[in-house]
């Protein structure tokens with residue numbers, strides 16, 4: 001990327017010795033490594049979570065399962081699939 005995207009107010013950037021760096025600098029903005037969580041859109045690097053969600057969302061969804069099922073937002077089969085996948089994850093952790 002060679003064009004200016006953002007023009008901000010002036011800021012001073014110093015090196016590790018506290019000496020101000022003058023002249024132009026380039027800051028590259030790149031997409032984070034990893035998988036985009038389907039629920040919260042944060043990027044994470046955990047492999048093998050159900051539906052590729054992050055660890056926080058695994059916990060959140062697991063806690064919400066009774067509600068999701070009761071409100072018929074997820075079918076009984078989807079909830080059961082989730083429970084099995086989470087159990088598989090836990091078994092994998094125990095094996096390590």
Ligand SMILES: [Zn+2]
Pocket residue numbers: 037038039040041042053054055056057
């Ligand atoms: Zn998430």
